[in-house]
Amino acid sequence: MVTCGLPYANGDLHIGHLRTYVGGDVYSRALESLGQETAFVCGSDMHGTPIAVQAIEEGIDPEAFALEWHEQYEETFPKFGVEFDNYGHTHEDANRELTYEIVERLESEGYVDEKKIKVAWDPVDEQPLPDRYVEGTCPYCGEHARGDECDEGCGRHLEPGEIEDPVSTISGNPAEYRDRTHKFFKVSELADYLDGFLDRLEGTSNARNQPRQWLEDGLQDWCITRDLDWGFDYPGEEDLVLYVWVDAPIEYIASTKQYTDRVGIDEYDWEETWRDDGEIVHIIGRDIIQHHTIFWPAMLEVADFQEPRAVMASGFMTLDGAGFSTSRNRAVWAREYLDEGFQPDLLRYYLATNGGFQQDVDFSWEKFRDRVNNELVGTVGNYLYRSLLFAHRNFEGTPEAEVSDEVERRIEEAIDDFAAGVNDYSVRAVGTATVELARFGNEYIQREEPWNLVGEDDEAAAQVICDCVQIAKAVAVLFEPIAPSASEELWEQLGEDGSVHDVTTDAALAAPPRDFGAPEELYEKIDEERVEELNEKLESRVAEAAGADGNDGEAAETESDEAEADAGSAMSDIEPVADDRISFDEFRHLDLRVGEILTAEPIEDSDKLVKLTVDIGVEERQVVAGIKQLHAVDDLPGTTVVIVANLEKAELFGQESNGMLLAAGEGADLLTTHGDSPVGTKIR
RNA sequence: AGCGGGAUGGGAUAGCCAGGAGAUUCCGCCGGGCUCAUAACCCGGAGAUCGGUAGUUCAAAUCUACCUCCCGCUACCA
Numbered sequence: 001m002v003t004c005g006l007p008y009a010n011g012d013l014h015i016g017h018l019r020t021y022v023g024g025d026v027y028s029r030a031l032e033s034l035g036q037e038t039a040f041v042c043g044s045d046m047h048g049t050p051i052a053v054q055a056i057e058e059g060i061d062p063e064a065f066a067l068e069w070h071e072q073y074e075e076t077f078p079k080f081g082v083e084f085d086n087y088g089h090t091h092e093d094a095n096r097e098l099t100y101e102i103v104e105r106l107e108s109e110g111y112v113d114e115k116k117i118k119v120a121w122d123p124v125d126e127q128p129l130p131d132r133y134v135e136g137t138c139p140y141c142g143e144h145a146r147g148d149e150c151d152e153g154c155g156r157h158l159e160p161g162e163i164e165d166p167v168s169t170i171s172g173n174p175a176e177y178r179d180r181t182h183k184f185f186k187v188s189e190l191a192d193y194l195d196g197f198l199d200r201l202e203g204t205s206n207a208r209n210q211p212r213q214w215l216e217d218g219l220q221d222w223c224i225t226r227d228l229d230w231g232f233d234y235p236g237e238e239d240l241v242l243y244v245w246v247d248a249p250i251e252y253i254a255s256t257k258q259y260t261d262r263v264g265i266d267e268y269d270w271e272e273t274w275r276d277d278g279e280i281v282h283i284i285g286r287d288i289i290q291h292h293t294i295f296w297p298a299m300l301e302v303a304d305f306q307e308p309r310a311v312m313a314s315g316f317m318t319l320d321g322a323g324f325s326t327s328r329n330r331a332v333w334a335r336e337y338l339d340e341g342f343q344p345d346l347l348r349y350y351l352a353t354n355g356g357f358q359q360d361v362d363f364s365w366e367k368f369r370d371r372v373n374n375e376l377v378g379t380v381g382n383y384l385y386r387s388l389l390f391a392h393r394n395f396e397g398t399p400e401a402e403v404s405d406e407v408e409r410r411i412e413e414a415i416d417d418f419a420a421g422v423n424d425y426s427v428r429a430v431g432t433a434t435v436e437l438a439r440f441g442n443e444y445i446q447r448e449e450p451w452n453l454v455g456e457d458d459e460a461a462a463q464v465i466c467d468c469v470q471i472a473k474a475v476a477v478l479f480e481p482i483a484p485s486a487s488e489e490l491w492e493q494l495g496e497d498g499s500v501h502d503v504t505t506d507a508a509l510a511a512p513p514r515d516f517g518a519p520e521e522l523y524e525k526i527d528e529e530r531v532e533e534l535n536e537k538l539e540s541r542v543a544e545a546a547g548a549d550g551n552d553g554e555a556a557e558t559e560s561d562e563a564e565a566d567a568g569s570a571m572s573d574i575e576p577v578a579d580d581r582i583s584f585d586e587f588r589h590l591d592l593r594v595g596e597i598l599t600a601e602p603i604e605d606s607d608k609l610v611k612l613t614v615d616i617g618v619e620e621r622q623v624v625a626g627i628k629q630l631h632a633v634d635d636l637p638g639t640t641v642v643i644v645a646n647l648e649k650a651e652l653f654g655q656e657s658n659g660m661l662l663a664a665g666e667g668a669d670l671l672t673t674h675g676d677s678p679v680g681t682k683i684r
Numbered sequence: 685a686g687c688g689g690g691a692u693g694g695g696a697u698a699g700c701c702a703g704g705a706g707a708u709u710c711c712g713c714c715g716g717g718c719u720c721a722u723a724a725c726c727c728g729g730a731g732a733u734c735g736g737u738a739g740u741u742c743a744a745a746u747c748u749a750c751c752u753c754c755c756g757c758u759a760c761c762a
Contacts, residue, residue: 008760020762050760132760205701210688285762286688314762315689318755325759355697360689360756367696367711374710378724386721393720428698432709439709446718446726454720521722 001273002028002038003252005284005292006045006090009069010054013076014331015347015363016317016324022351023314024283025082026427029481034419035504039268041255042077043088043095044070047231048244049131049148055230056170062230063091076334080344081484085268086259090247094261095254099232099247103224105303106185107235112224113184117159118177119227120147120166128227129168129175136166136175160223183234184221185246190298191219197297203310203425204358206286211293222295249296252282253305279309281425286313286358312425315360319538330542332363340534345483346372346523352482353431365534369526375435376483381523383441384475384490387468388519390445394454397495397515398469399462407467408509410440411474415505418478427481434478441471469494474508476500486522493519591646592662592683593617594673600636612636612661616643617680624657642671642683 004024007017021042028040046066055065070089077084088094106112120129120136134147147163160182166175187194195215201208224243225234231241256270272278282292289311297307317324324331337347350368355361391397414437421429445468453461473494480487480500491500495516500507595614612623623643644660662671673681 005762007762010760014761017762023762048760206688214687283762287757287760287762289688316756316762323756323759324761326761328759330759331761358689359697362696370696370711373722377722382721382724386725390720424701432698436709442721442725443727445720449718449720451718451720523722525722525724 001256001278001280002031002040003255003280003282004040004042004084005282005288006043006248006251007073008048008050009044009046009066009073009089010051011069011326013073013334014324014326015334015337015351016319016331018080018082018334018347019317019351019361020283020285020314021077021082022080022348023312023357023427025080026348026352026430026481027281027283027312027422027425029484029501030418030422030427030430033477033481033503033505034422035506037268039085039256039259039270039273040083041086041088041252041259042084043086043090043251043255044073045244045248045251046070046089046091047241047247049133049226049228049230052228052230053132053169066091079338080334081348084255086255086262088251088255088258090244090251090254092254092258094258095247095251096232098254098257099242099250100235102250102299102303102305103235103242103246106299109302111186111189111302113186113221114181115184115221116179116181117223118161119180119182120161120163120168120175121178122168122171122173123176124173125168125171128178128180129166129170130160130226130228133169134163134166134175135169136163159220160226180227182223183225183237183240185224185295185298186221187295187298188219188221190301191215193301194219194294194298197301197307198293201293201308201311203281203312204314206358207284207289207293207311207313210286210289214290214294219294245291245295246299249291249299252280274305276306278306280306281310281312282308283312284314286315289313310425312357315355315358318360318362320364321362328542329544330538332538342526343485343523345486346376348484349376349431349482352427353435355428357425357427365531365538369528369531372523373525376523377525379435379442380438380475380479381521383438383445384472385519385521387441387445387465387472388493388516390450391465391469392516392518394450395462395465398512399466401459401462401466403470403509404463404467407444407470411437411471411508414474414478415508418505431479431482434475434482437471437478438475441468441475444468444471469512470509473510473512477503477505477508489520489522493517590644593643593645594677594679594681594683595621595641595643596679597636597639597641610636614641614643614659614661615679616645616659617678621645621658622656623659623661625661625663639670640672640679642673 002024004021007013007021024040024042028038031038044066046063051066052062055062058065066089074087077087103112120134121127122129129147131148132146136147147160147166147169161177166177167173168175194211198208198211198215224246225237225240226243227239228241231244232247234240234242253270253274256268256273260268260270273280284292292308292311292313300307319330319332322330338344346368350363350371351361354363354367354371391399414433417433417436418430421427421431421433445464448464448467450461450464450468453464472490473496476487476490476494476496477500479490484501487500493516495513593616595616598613598615598620600610600612609624609626612625614621614623621643642662644662647660
């Protein structure tokens, strides 16, 4: 049983998203090649506040909104060769029924609690404000935060009712807290089970390590209801809807059930997998590890379903070294890739083999071209073409000969590598096993020089070419998970019947057909101009998006990009002077004073912050400053500094800061005076 | 601060979980070969004390501890 994390139905897919789906598809195809009975399922995630909010903004029904994206995803995946056995969505009856079954089970087993919590409420519009309907101040770090997560500060997940100074994101009205009764899943009681589960869990190491910390810190009970109109109603509660993360993973089961309903129980029995002894592998992005290694197995355990055997959590992707940005249109979109006319197999190969699955992977059109041209065209494609063309010209197909021991052993080795890759949850190893076999093919044909044997020693030539065709066939079989379309094409070129998708790795050593025609080149090179063109498109698009909504953010990002590329010269990335001029009058409002640091002590738990008392003539002030980087705290007292005296007070790490110390740059180079102006002198 | 990931020849990557001949592959560089092949392919070479320190061990890129630096978590972004 292989699943991919459900795509959230609220926006376009880019190639970063595709990494998980390609990984899952490769893995599930590889399992089938090894002769395992496999089902590969997924579906769109339709519920939750972000969809509800966006639908409101666009003035349409959330269901219609999500369904539109769902249909697009359903169409897009197969275009990349990602072929689910079933692709459903969470707002279907199959999922509703299973969700209710599981929730009722949680209730009957005594794992659901009711608690009164304070929920943000819009007093004007008279409506509750769950999750992202509200924003405010993080109770942990004091930064501005979204209702469900401290996105700008400490990154913590926030439970309903935690956020301070809540404001509605819809109306802008200040929100108030009202007592509401919500349902909680007592995951804390399952800590021991989860601890054992993590010990058993296979897959990538990040999926085991990350949740460990959570367990050690102590699990909080999990609020599984929301005050929302969009989603599945909580059984027996009119006003409450189930939290999206409850019904989302259940779609894995629902989708499997739909698969069984479609193909029949003899073909695939969803209950055997999920209730009995199925081997379940979840392939996800690393941002949803907790859901798959804590909440989800906890639900399965209580409801008496089979626990996952492995979780493979992928790293993120960057584009030319910086993050994808949907808002800045800084992305290579899935649709765009196809519109450019590239074969899906090329991207599949890149995504599957460019690095370890849990590593972050960078995409650039240059790298893409390099890997396609060198490995797919130069090594794999070229080997196949040269050997099959030679076979066709001289023998009209496969010569009459036996495969040599050496080649047979080498193919067996490739099959072993392939299987080892699957067992190690390494889609990369699955891909490289075949490329290395093709590389061996090139070495072999080069070493044996069949072109010198033809006419001289036809029997020896036949032997060599027979070996070469066998290798080509093995490549077709073993490369199918990575490059399903090219492999199928190759399969046909070899004159094989049926589909390469249906064969197992044994076929790699089975004799190829006697006759086949002239081969065609499977992969085409990508030339330099093409890469330039694609980069220009990307750049102009990003520039356009930046121009459309103010350019300060974009300027900052460009800066940091250049700084990375040219880290050696610190002066190359001076921030441009702001375009906005301020009036003299505005400047006059700044009350800058000469001050002297009297005492300084570091603030515990902080990298940069120092608590200072500063004499500014009229009074002594406590000022908190982020200047630890360049200064020994003990040396600070006695230093003459410049203070912004009329800045509003702030609280940092629980310390009041009454004023601001001026300093230059990241290193916090302190501003001072060079004469002997007394403290309190106004600076103009 | 916290969490996760990373630091391997000029660049990019593998190996690390299951420690054992000075280490993979791709690009780049130097030299050679081949001519069946998509100027593709093959062979040879230069180039790394595998971030630092200390430890465990007969043996460490691989294990342990500490340290330094980088990256994501500031776009629901997998």
